[in-house]
Amino acid sequence: MPSNSSVIKVRLPDESVRELPAGSTGIDLAQSIGKRLAQAAVATVVNGVETDLGVALADGAQVSIVTADSDAGRHVLRHSTAHVLAQAVVQLFEGAKFSIGPAIEDGFYYDFELPNNKTFSDADLVAITERMQQIVAADQPFVRSEMSADDALKVFSDQPYKCEIIQRVTKGDADSVDALEAGSADAVSVYRNSDSFVDLCRGPHVPSTSRLGHFALMKVAGAYWRGNEKGPMLQRIYGTAWESKSALAEHLHRLEEAEKRDHRRLAVEMDLLSFPQELGGGLAVWHPKGGIVRKLMEDYSRERHQNGGYKFVFTPHLANSHLFETSGHLQFYKDGMYPPMEMDNGTYYPKPMNCPMHCLIYRDRQRSYRELPLRLFELGTVYRYERAGTLHGLLRIRGFTQDDSHIFCTEEQMADEIASLLDFVLSVLRRFGFSDFDFKLSTRNPDKSVGSDEIWQKSTDALREALNRHGLQFTVAPGDAAFYGPKIDIDVRDAIGRKWQLSTIQCDFNLPERFGLEYIATDNSRKRPIMLHRALFGSIERFFGVLLEHYGGAFPTWLAPVQVRVLAVASAHEEYAAKVVQQLVEDGYRVDQLVADEQLGKRIRASKLERIPYVLVVGDDDVANSTVGVNPRGGDVRRDVPMNEFLQQLSADVGETRSVA
């Protein structure tokens, strides 16, 4: 049905059709639907392509409006705010070069090069913010135009980074970042805000700068141009931007809350562990309270492994360099190892991983197929010389203990073994309060791998099948595998939604080869076993750090360093309090008592700050009736609770993993 030339029809997401005068834009469409929508609109999606609001709509187009409070809308806001940042910097810093400025999660950044290797200071950020607000107030339009690469090179003649992007796009070797910046080779797109500021960009953008304004510049950081460590280092400014003042405020509040549960801060506050400067970077000592929690974690892990058919092994912290030559680690990862110790009978290295030693245990005698799968388990402490700038509390540390398992099995056993491993791993993680998992299957990188296509295929299929068998959603990361085989990585989401990579299950056919591992098969032939690497916590240290942040220091009762604290109202009740303590200790709980030489309120406050799960208060009534006052963490106070009733409550609490506080 041919439409009237003065009218166009567009289809909306709900399949309804709207008629508009020819030449109407996304703005017109939004206005025709509603005033509020027009106010919230930042872009359109036309036939599946994100487009500026101001572009005339074609007859018959499928159109949806992108609003500022959607993920896509915030992305547009953030990208547009990055342009405003670039304009402000170029205006305030004579000779500044700007390179790329994408939207990222929660915000945006822009990379700059200042003349004479100058860097931005915090004071500069204040000035830049003010200038950005002026640009917002000036209501500058974002005007799109397309031009040839030659013309674009002229426009950006004084901007070497922009020229480099244009040239790469022209030559056809643009990566995804370049493409975002410049559009395509035949039509380089640019957005102009004013006579003096134009930026290379694919878009889309908000119609004008007045749509922005709820942003904050967060920090300055160095960043390599194109991520190349050998290339120039630029100055990156990070910012955050939102659709409203309140959304921005909420985000800043979330950051504050996250900072309060930073494991490094909690470790100090709660006297769990420390990083003495005298030890050297990235090396921790565990204090008694942290030690209790760690021991409980390890005990639980050992118990589960015991029940899971694992054999416990122990291996030394040092090994002769021959071992790591055989394994190939010295060849691939020497830079990440602590330096060698030259001894009169050879060269020794602190071990950066346990697998080669477990291979030696396997190889020590002839193995039969009847022994397989052979599951070796060790809490093995390893040392890796992580680069100085990468250390981060417990999450990136130089000396750590892996809950490391190596499973030797036949090719036929591999799929079942991986499937049951997944069950095992998830079951243990759930006990620690995690319930939200993301799975990633990392596949072969042909340029950085060893082994035959066939075995790679088999291993990858086995991992994939295990995930499918459990009905688990997973993403595939092509080329992210280790050099020796594919792997499944398991991320958990913590109480405030952040993702942490913890467990990993890896197939390895390289080390069995290198160590010449064999077993005698049913037909009396010698065969090579498959080796599965599996770390569940990853490292005890890292897992502990993640747990600390997950619970915000409020460990579930079964893990809490002190589970119950007993407070006498006054000195006269101290004797009864001590009896309560004694009974709880006899029942196997971790209990202490704070004597009444301070006000009760003050002692309760101190106990709450220590995040003790139960504070018991005992006074005259309790002495008379054998009761306690129960003040639970995160709950309401109950008076006159019979001791037996409290014991039942405590027992039930410790028996199950409590939800996070």
Place this chain on the structure above:
RNA sequence: GCCGGGGUAGCUCAGUGGCAGAGCAACCGCCUUGUAAGCGGUAGGUCGUGGGUUCAAUCCCCACCCUCGGCUCCA
């Protein structure tokens, strides 16, 4: 490793080219307390380490160590 910010009492932080400061915690005393900070007092420091400049350095300069935010890396 690279760019930038830091390191002062147990903790959080202020401060100055000329005798080192606060709050909390600790310790002592008074108070004997019924559910998140009672009152008074005492003690506590090689101002990260080593050099240099200076009549004098915690402060200025250099190097190193540690740490924080990023980048790169992460078997």
